[in-house]
Amino acid sequence: MEFLNVPLFDDDFFKLAFLFTVNIAFLTLIIRWLYYSVTGDKSYVFTYYLIGIVVFLLCFTLKKYKLDIGLALGLFAIFGIIRYRTDSIAIKEMTYLFVVIGVSIMNAFVNKKMSYFEVLFGNLMVVGAIAILEKVWHSKHQIYKDIVYENIDNIKPENYDLLKEDLENRTGLVINKLTIGKVDFLKDSAEIRIYHYNK
Known part of the structure; x- marks a missing residue:
């Protein structure tokens, strides 16, 4: 059955529903169980979930149109917007974003050349690697x-x-190290960046 030349239902819906469930399950392991339990930072949880869901649905939809080259170029453009049009985030948060x-792209591009077990x-493997680094090795x-x-007197070498x-x-x-940035002698102040390990 079609409406305005678009099918109301096809068998890909079951594949979408199954892969979406798998994707959400693994995103939850990564975001809630690993990232949030280690950092305790809620500020990126919303962002990670929404980006993961949208990227998955975007890739699953575009996959049906065989837009491999265009999709790759579009994703690079999206990454460029995320990197250069927003406030900079810490390396660890950027790693979790990646x-x-x-993971969302990998789950969306399942086809006959790749089994569900793969x-x-x-x-x-992704969840296991993060779990070992975060929970077992307690990497700082x-x-x-x-x-x-x-x-201002203390900024002298x-x-x-x-x-x-x-x-x-x-x-x-x-503090592990610190760097001195802009110095304002009129206001007797300096911008200092201090580096330390997360607890």
């Missing part, structure tokens, strides 16, 4: 914060230890 997009194996990643510092000690006392963080 994983979410990659897709499930690929998903399990270095993050940074930008602050405005008013004690010979006062590096004083500067670091002062910043650690004020922030309560163990």
